[in-house]
């Protein structure tokens with residue numbers, strides 16, 4: 127127990143009882159101190175309003191003069207400061223078998239109550255050791271509640287920061303509907319499927335769903351089903367027991383265990399191999415995971431959000447994705463449109479990213495000339511919001527805060543050039559670009575070319591001689607993913 131002196135406020139209107147309380151505590155006066163005594167409820171509230179943090183425990187007589195007393199007073203004190211603990215002393219005339227009385231008092235927020243000794247016992251208000259113990263216990267409870275409040279406060283600040291950085295910017299009716307759906311999902315635990323082309327904000331939506339849900343204090347575990355080779359994905363997701371296969375020197379918990387009570391975000395769900403699809407179905411249906419090499423299953427409670435930029439229906443029709451799993455995932459569907467189909471968003475997103483990046487660069491937020499905005503509104507944005515974000519960053523880099531139509535064209539160039547034939551680089555004296563841009567362009571074309579001539583992401587990575595996570599990251603940076 128901490129060494130601090132426990133500070134008491136005594137609410138008591140009879141001097142005789144106040145004296146008995148003081149005397150009961152006397153032996154512990156180095157640990158417990160009655161800081162103030164007040165004789166009615168109003169005076170107590172008035173005092174506590176300004177100085178509640180100067181007290182740890184309140185000892186109050188149940189029957190005192192004035193209109194404010196008893197259960198009502200307990201409630202009003204707890205409203206001022208929820209962590210403060212209240213010990214109530216009642217007259218012996220209270221019916222001790224009346225459980226309702228006790229319940230009402232506890233429900234109001236009292237920590238403990240005792241019945242005072244009859245008046246012929248002049249030295250003590252109650253059995254001293256019990257009385258002292260209850261004060262110590264009340265103090266401990268106060269400390270615990272303070273700590274819990276503090277850690278929740280910290281977590282809440284962190285969650286607010288995450289939500290701030292994952293804010294969904296939009297003004298189109300389509301995205302407003304998406305935001306409305308996310309709000310409705312805050313009280314709903316259903317599995318969600320998010321679909322939409324690359325860069326439309328699927329991951330962003332998944333973050334918002336988790337951090338606005340009741341599971342927000344628990345883990346949010348994103349995993350990209352396409353970024354791991356087939357033979358690794360199952361052990362990552364479900365874990366394995368020691369010795370279950372060559373190389374399994376120790377047991378390993380799967381990500382589903384890590385996500386227990388929280389949310390798992392299964393990105394690129396269409397890439398999940400068939401055998402893992404079966405196991406995932408079991409998690410969704412029975413809340414059980416099949417750890418490799420373990421005969422007993424493990425119970426988990428995980429909310430699942432899946433995302434894909436593929437047409438999952440078509441994957442089912444063509445036999446690559448299990449139909450039963452498709453229906454289990456597609457309980458609530460959020461589908462995101464490419465931004466060219468929601469032109470209203472281009473302007474607000476442009477303004478948002480301009481503000482964000484110019485702030486980081488320490489320059490004033492530039493105004494967007496009309497012809498630049500018109501150009502952007504008419505452009506196709508094949509890489510969607512991700513591309514728009516990159517273009518704005520490039521634009522500020524090229525032109526700082528003073529830009530015109532040529533600058534925006536130049537900022538979009540690498541993207542425009544993507545429409546060229548694969549594999550051929552046409553040098554154009556009217557269109558000299560930087561080495562970095564050329565490198566990026568070449569990389570983009572070659573990655574795309576190899577991908578189009580491979581059977582899967584893992585195959586592409588292997589042909590390029592890259593580890594799959596690196597391949598994945600680079601594709602994403604290029605706007606290919």
Ligand SMILES: Nc1ncnc2c1ncn2[C@@H]1O[C@H](COP(=O)(O)OP(=O)(O)OP(=O)(O)O)[C@@H](O)[C@H]1O
Nearest residue numbers: 294295323324325326327328329330435511512607
């Ligand atoms: N409405 C939006 N408001 C603000 N930022 C957005 C919005 N939509 C997307 N972004 C940003 O664009 C980038 C791409 O978004 P995100 O990664 O969520 O897309 P995605 O649909 O998951 O793409 P992919 O299919 O390639 O994985 C991120 O930096 C994200 O923060």
Ligand SMILES: [Mg+2]
Nearest residue numbers: 328329393433
């Ligand atoms: Mg994504």
